[in-house]
Amino acid sequence: xxxxxxxxxxxxxxxxxxxxxxxxxxxxxxxxxxxxxxxxxxxxxxxxxxxxxxxxxxxxxxxxxxxxxxxxxxxxxxxxxxxxxxxxxxxxxxxxxxxxxxxxxxxxxxxxxxxxxxxxxxxxxxxxxxxxxxxxxxxxxxxxxxxxxxxxxxxxxxxxxxxxxxxxxxxxxxxxxxxxxxxxxxxxxxxxxxxxxxxxxxxxxxxxxxxxxxxxxxxxxxxxxxxxxxxxxxxxxxxxxxxxxxxxxxxxxxxxxxxxxxxxxxxxxxxxxxxxxxxxxxxxxxxxxxxxxxxxxxxxxxxxxxxxxxxxxxxxxx
Amino acid sequence: xxxxxxxxxxxxxxxxxxxxxxxxxxxxxxxxxxxxxxxxxxxxxxxxxxxxxxxxxxxxxxxxxxxxxxxxxxxxxxxxxxxxxxxxxxxxxxxxxx
Ligand SMILES: Cc1ncc(C[n+]2csc(CCOP(=O)(O)OP(=O)(O)O)c2C)c(N)n1
Numbered sequence: 001x002x003x004x005x006x007x008x009x010x011x012x013x014x015x016x017x018x019x020x021x022x023x024x025x026x027x028x029x030x031x032x033x034x035x036x037x038x039x040x041x042x043x044x045x046x047x048x049x050x051x052x053x054x055x056x057x058x059x060x061x062x063x064x065x066x067x068x069x070x071x072x073x074x075x076x077x078x079x080x081x082x083x084x085x086x087x088x089x090x091x092x093x094x095x096x097x098x099x100x101x102x103x104x105x106x107x108x109x110x111x112x113x114x115x116x117x118x119x120x121x122x123x124x125x126x127x128x129x130x131x132x133x134x135x136x137x138x139x140x141x142x143x144x145x146x147x148x149x150x151x152x153x154x155x156x157x158x159x160x161x162x163x164x165x166x167x168x169x170x171x172x173x174x175x176x177x178x179x180x181x182x183x184x185x186x187x188x189x190x191x192x193x194x195x196x197x198x199x200x201x202x203x204x205x206x207x208x209x210x211x212x213x214x215x216x217x218x219x220x221x222x223x224x225x226x227x228x229x230x231x232x233x234x235x236x237x238x239x240x241x242x243x244x245x246x247x248x249x250x251x252x253x254x255x256x257x258x259x260x261x262x263x264x265x266x267x268x269x270x271x272x273x274x275x276x277x278x279x280x281x282x283x284x285x286x287x288x289x290x291x292x293x294x295x296x297x298x299x300x301x302x303x304x305x306x307x308x309x310x311x312x313x314x315x316x317x318x
Numbered sequence: 319x320x321x322x323x324x325x326x327x328x329x330x331x332x333x334x335x336x337x338x339x340x341x342x343x344x345x346x347x348x349x350x351x352x353x354x355x356x357x358x359x360x361x362x363x364x365x366x367x368x369x370x371x372x373x374x375x376x377x378x379x380x381x382x383x384x385x386x387x388x389x390x391x392x393x394x395x396x397x398x399x400x401x402x403x404x405x406x407x408x409x410x411x412x413x414x415x416x
Pocket of ligand 1: 075
């Protein structure tokens, strides 16, 4: 199959494969992510979905927003579910019971369902080498049950299970670097994307679908309820996340790291933190050290990534 | 004997109709309403791409048409991301029911 051209006007003529009438909150980032993923390709897609906002709000009773075969099993096993479907498909094709239509298998999960509770089933599916793509929409907390901290919650964020107050100033730990952990599985393709850079995201999806084996895509997905921000800023905030290097856009293909979009000018992290109420307490004088600490962490991660990308460049030049 | 509602549903929690959520209108959630000002529209289609609710209609030629107010929840992402023409936005948000 030739890769679908990514021109907005052409894309807009096509079917989004996810319908309106879903019940995600007004201004939620997740349906934008799903739309971009599904529209990047014309391949038939079969998806599984871990429990979470996306799953709960897109399929309620007899109302489904999905126009592709879609399975909800449980919170902790989206990857296991789709790996089983993929294995069944391969077997039926081999037995001649099913015509091979180049079906692509995808799992969607929130950060809770990916970084924490679905981690072992995801790790297992990746290690077994299934031909599937796992997509995490990372909104940085367990949003569906009321903003509980996850291992993806950024340092300092106020959540209901690490409430900023007299005892603690929000989350005390830094985020777990899930994208790098997935890369450490040695799988052929791992990438980080943002819906604000739709072309970059869709190119990564296209590339991943042409690669056989397990793929992992981590996508930032603003949640205005949990981030305590405005309903209109999902794209603006995901753009700031990229421009501050809080959420770098990069890919690791067969172990080689490449930054796909480097911000022209690296903005200070506060530009990303300030519009979000979950970081409000970090701007009070007694917590000034937290801002420095958060900035230093982002800088260190970014510099490390640049080093890895430079090593990749050097490899290629050899 | 007439069947109860739940007895008419397919077994195994299966939904057989793709995209059946279209039967559920979410436009009633809206408190702010986007207004499309066509003369300022450069047809960039950003509003279409960034709409979380698939509520920007597109013509057969791939051109932007009116909002789909049956589903638009009024988040305002389209208005914020709209580049407009010469600094004039092609989408502005207004109080619903004004
Ligand atoms: C085993 C199990 N534990 C807890 C829950 C309750 N639960 C449902 S959704 C959810 C939060 C999901 O969070 P995340 O994966 O981050 O996705 P989000 O809702 O933020 O999109 C929880 C805790 C569950 N469904 N199953």
